Amino acid sequence: MQSYLKHTGKYFIMLGQVFKRPQKRSVFWQQFFKEVEDMGLSSIGIVAFISFFVGGVVVIQTALNLENPLTPKYLIGFASRESLILEFSPTLISIILAGKVGSFITSSIGTMRVTEQIDALEVMGINSLNHLVLPKILAAVFFYPFIIIISITLGIIGGWTAGLITGLITSTDYLDGIRSDFEPYHITYSLIKTAVFAFVIATIPAYHGFYVKGGAIEVGRASTKAVVWTSIVIIVMNYFLTQMLLGK
Amino acid sequence: MLGLFQPEKGDICYDGRHYADMTLEEKRDLRKEIGMVFQGSALFDSSTVEENVMFPLKMFTNQSYNDMLERVNFVLNRVNLENVNSKYPAELSGGMQKRVAIARAIVMNPKYLFCDEPNSGLDPKTAIVIDNLIQEITKEYNITTIINSHDMNSVMEIGEKIIFLKNGVKEWEGSSETIFKTDNEAITDFVYSSDLFKKVREAQLKEQG
Secondary structure, eight states: OHHHHHHHHHHHHHHHHSSOOOOOOOHHHHHHHHIIIIIIGGGHHHHHHHHHHHHHHHHHEEEOOOOOOSSSHHHHHHHHHHHHIIIIIIIIEEEEHHHHHHHHHHHHHHHHHHHHHHHHHTTTTOOHHHHHHHEEEEEEEEHHHHHHHHHHHHHHHHHHHHHHOOOOOOOOEEHHHHTOOOOHHHHHHHHHHHHHHHHHHHHHHHHHHHHHHHHHHHHHHHHHHHHHHHHHHHHHHHHHHHHHHHHH | OOSSOOOSSSSEEEEEHHHGOOOOHHHHHTTTTEEEEEETOOOEEEEHHHHHHHHHHHHHHOOOHHHHHOOOOOOOOHTTTOOOOTTOOSOHHHHHHHHHHHHHTTTTOOOOOEEESTTTTTHHHHHHHHHHHHHHHHHHHTEEEEEOOOOHHHHHOOSSSEEEETTEEEEEEEEHHHHHHHOOHHHHHHHSSHHHHHHHOOOOOOOOO
16 A cells, blocks of 8 residues: 555656756657657558457447337437447557557656666756657557547447448448437547546556666566556546546 | 655755745756766657757757757767768667767757766677767866766775765765775775776786885
8 A cells, every 4th residue: 555655746846847847949849750650650551450350349239229219220320329339449549549559658667767877868957858758648648549530430330330231220220329329528538538548548658667776677567467457447447537527 | 866765964055046035937948057977878769860969059049040950060070970960769789879969968069967877788898988978078168067876986086075975974085196095994905896996906006005
């Protein structure tokens, strides 16, 4: 328990150092766009692939579970849309990104730590936390909502495609369901969740990488630990955010 | 000495400026006057040689790209490196990486240069090249250079003022001339730990009668 408290305290102290004014704005923006490419653009492919197929699976499973002939078919589209917007895209894609991007962040910062590159920054008089972590946080928080919008869109398209191929739902019914009872606030809820998860995805792995001690094996262990903790925090935050934003 | 760790006791003074009394801002300003060559070179492995050497200039000056490039090429030339601007550190040999690290350390014209085991992992010939380079740069730019080393060849060759530390405590202080004559057991055990050096010492003592 004492160890958890110590790590939590150290994590918030780290954030205090991260959120300082960048020492050189031009270098900061350069780093920011590099992070957008490393953490955001490079993740679009896997997110698109997973979203399209999971969208298809959601439609097939929903259709197969709505066997009652009195249940209108358009509900398949409606249920799929709600599943994708409320849960699949913001939460599950964030957990997938925690694995992909989280391990990248921990291993890259951890390797910099064990090869003295972070010490080199400090000796030069650079706030290494601000220099390394702030661009990652901002890149994640600003870019991941776009990724989630892509995920929702492709999930819906995937579902539509699967429905047509399997013949479980007609195009008209599916599109009716997609448009029916649309609540724009659900998109807002989804994007707020994504922004919070993006912050978690950027900071927890950065913490594990920045304070790693030892060599290659420790960096590997830190990456695993970072992914586990990021996923746990996302799941717990998901519960509280849902209660706060959707609960009555 | 670089302030990466908080001292438990004692004081670190840079030209009369007490490190412990400095504000964070003053410490950052002081660090701009310091160049550091790390044991493992500590080059940014995702950046090219040019980007590595240019990095301090980008962070702390408002020079144009062309001016920075000119300075980068000048210091790379000074450490005898040519046509490596676009190479990544992983594409360079250990000796070349050390030279890039020296170039990065001197690019801001530092007042103080710290070298942590500059010869580690290098063959004896390359080690001498690096030693000579550090010595030349120290004299040329009038820098105070502090080298932390276990390599006694290097210490004897370029050390002007030598401090021997044992278990974190100063055991002996002198020069490359006086180190041969000292009676300090700890230092003689360390310096003459190899058979070759023991024979050299015996020969010297015989010579001195």
